[in-house]
Amino acid sequence: MDKHVFEALSAETLPLRLSGNAALCDRIGGEHGRWQVKEVGDGNLNLVFIVTGEKGAAIVKQALPYVRLVGERWPLPLKRSFFEYHALVRQAARDPGMVPEILFFDAEQAMIIMEYLTPHVILRRALIAGRMPPKIGRDLGLFTARTLFRGSDLAMPTRDKKADLALFADNVELCDITENLVFSDPYIDAEMNRHTSPHLDGLVEELRRDRDLKVEAQRLKHIFSAKAETLCHGDLHTGSVMVTDDETRVIDPEFAFYGPISFDVGMLLANFWMSYFSQDGHETAAGERDRMRAYLLDTTETIWETFCDEFSMLWRAERKGILYQASLFEDRDDPFGSEQALTIVLDEIYREMLGFAGVEILRRILGLAHNADFETIDDLSRRAACESKALKLGRHLAVNRDRIASLRDIRATAQRLQQETLS
Numbered sequence: 278m279d280k281h282v283f284e285a286l287s288a289e290t291l292p293l294r295l296s297g298n299a300a301l302c303d304r305i306g307g308e309h310g311r312w313q314v315k316e317v318g319d320g321n322l323n324l325v326f327i328v329t330g331e332k333g334a335a336i337v338k339q340a341l342p343y344v345r346l347v348g349e350r351w352p353l354p355l356k357r358s359f360f361e362y363h364a365l366v367r368q369a370a371r372d373p374g375m376v377p378e379i380l381f382f383d384a385e386q387a388m389i390i391m392e393y394l395t396p397h398v399i400l401r402r403a404l405i406a407g408r409m410p411p412k413i414g415r416d417l418g419l420f421t422a423r424t425l426f427r428g429s430d431l432a433m434p435t436r437d438k439k440a441d442l443a444l445f446a447d448n449v450e451l452c453d454i455t456e457n458l459v460f461s462d463p464y465i466d467a468e469m470n471r472h473t474s475p476h477l478d479g480l481v482e483e484l485r486r487d488r489d490l491k492v493e494a495q496r497l498k499h500i501f502s503a504k505a506e507t508l509c510h511g512d513l514h515t516g517s518v519m520v521t522d523d524e525t526r527v528i529d530p531e532f533a534f535y536g537p538i539s540f541d542v543g544m545l546l547a548n549f550w551m552s553y554f555s556q557d558g559h560e561t562a563a564g565e566r567d568r569m570r571a572y573l574l575d576t577t578e579t580i581w582e583t584f585c586d587e588f589s590m591l592w593r594a595e596r597k598g599i600l601y602q603a604s605l606f607e608d609r610d611d612p613f614g615s616e617q618a619l620t621i622v623l624d625e626i627y628r629e630m631l632g633f634a635g636v637e638i639l640r641r642i643l644g645l646a647h648n649a650d651f652e653t654i655d656d657l658s659r660r661a662a663c664e665s666k667a668l669k670l671g672r673h674l675a676v677n678r679d680r681i682a683s684l685r686d687i688r689a690t691a692q693r694l695q696q697e698t699l700s
């Protein structure tokens with residue numbers, strides 16, 4: 278077989294095809310005839326194999342030339358694997374220990390061989406099961422602050438930042454997915470949209486007629502496409518995080534692009550708010566998940582507070598880029614000038630972040646790509662009740678993002694919505 282012609286792997290062909298791969302053999306042991314291979318990909322796009330040998334295990338991730346969720350009628354370029362690899366390299370440098378170790382990358386085969394994380398589980402699955410990993414709020418707040426600050430013109434030499442901007446600008450097709458699936462399709466009668474029907478038909482119709490909401494969704498799309506501030510993960514939901522009680526790791530940055538600092542934080546918080554509303558559908562007795570609900574709201578606050586604290590610390594210690602130079606402030610005995618600027622920058626991130634959270638919630642219920650949090654609730658009336666509360670919060674965040682003072686206020690709104698539907 279020509280090494281350069283892409284060919285999708287299978288559990289059967291993988292051992293022979295990768296038998297000569299030194300990085301894989303070193304990690305798991307070289308006798309490929311005894312390797313065990315399991316395909317475990319449950320995402321929307323790629324193949325993921327766990328390969329186990331005598332010495333250990335590794336992950337082999339391969340992109341397919343189409344969207345796995347939809348099939349070959351939706352082609353998608355293999356180069357997304359290249360962007361995932363380059364994003365992982367940068368994230369590893371910006372927040373060491375928070376992404377899986379890369380063992381090997383092959384651009385032609387769109388394949389990344391990486392560390393097998395064990396006994397880690399996907400955070401979304403842990404939350405559906407009612408588990409409360411204790412460190413995620415802090416770890417994810419630090420990860421977002423460090424990767425987003427350090428990938429921007431606040432920290433990087435601008436020549437390097439512009440080179441990365443050019444590199445990631447070619448991730449066009451993955452940005453196109455987000456531009457359509459997050460910001461536009463949920464608000465029109467797009468072909469692949471679906472929602473829990475007929476239960477949510479009325480509310481969906483109302484949201485699609487909601488002029489203020491549609492204007493806000495387009496303003497946010499404008500920010501998403503025009504504000505190339507930093508290297509974003511691009512798809513930072515709870516399915517892109519793996520956890521144990523002691524460790525948090527972030528995976529799957531194939532949607533990486535230069536975008537607004539606020540984007541990853543907003544997407545992430547949205548997924549905790551959705552988890553919050555989905556808990557009703559998973560409890561076997563009323564009140565059983567009360568502690569879980571409190572934990573989820575606490576986590577949103579911890580992520581945001583940690584993000585702000587770490588971003589502020591980095592602002593003071595690592596602001597070496599072209600923006601808000603120390604030569605204008607600290608070096609002129611005006612440290613308060615840069616503190617004033619920091620407050621303004623964080624305030625703008627906060628308002629955008631709420632908006633992105635709002636549209637992420639809406640699209641996961643109205644659009645093509647839904648969340649297991651809701652999808653695993655078998656009783657459709659129950660699922661719809663959870664989803665309708667989430668939709669209301671999503672709309673509130675998107676439309677009122679300039680008028681919501683704090684995450685404590687969102688906590689109160691979420692709790693009110695939660696109570697309303699119980700009575």
Ligand code: SR1
Binds near residue numbers: 320344346454455646
């Ligand atoms: C067609 S891809 C659908 C969704 O899956 C990915 O994880 C992204 O969230 C994307 O929007």
Ligand code: MG
Binds near residue numbers: 320512517529
């Ligand atoms: Mg993914």
